[in-house]
Amino acid sequence: VLDAFAGSIEVAAVDEDLDRLTEREREVMRLIARGYAYKEVARELFISIKTVETHMSSVLRKLQLSSRHELTRWASDRRLL
Helix, strand or coil, rough: CHHHHHHHHHHHHHHHHHHHCCCCHHHHHHHHHCCHHHHHHHHHHHHHHHHHHHHHHHHHCCCCCCCCHHHHHHHCCCCCC
């Protein structure tokens, strides 16, 4: 019973982290975490490279991460890829 409860806390924490991000930031985050280059993300989402950079900066700040590598690990740990 305690194991099941502990698992639900982790899910709630993930949802709380994701709730900090806008829908567009989530889209950019998922593509970057999958290994897309900024140029590829821009093309995929029909936005400028500068906008991708802005979204990534916001994502990293909101999730308190410092690099794309950390973001990829964060997303992978939460099975968001």
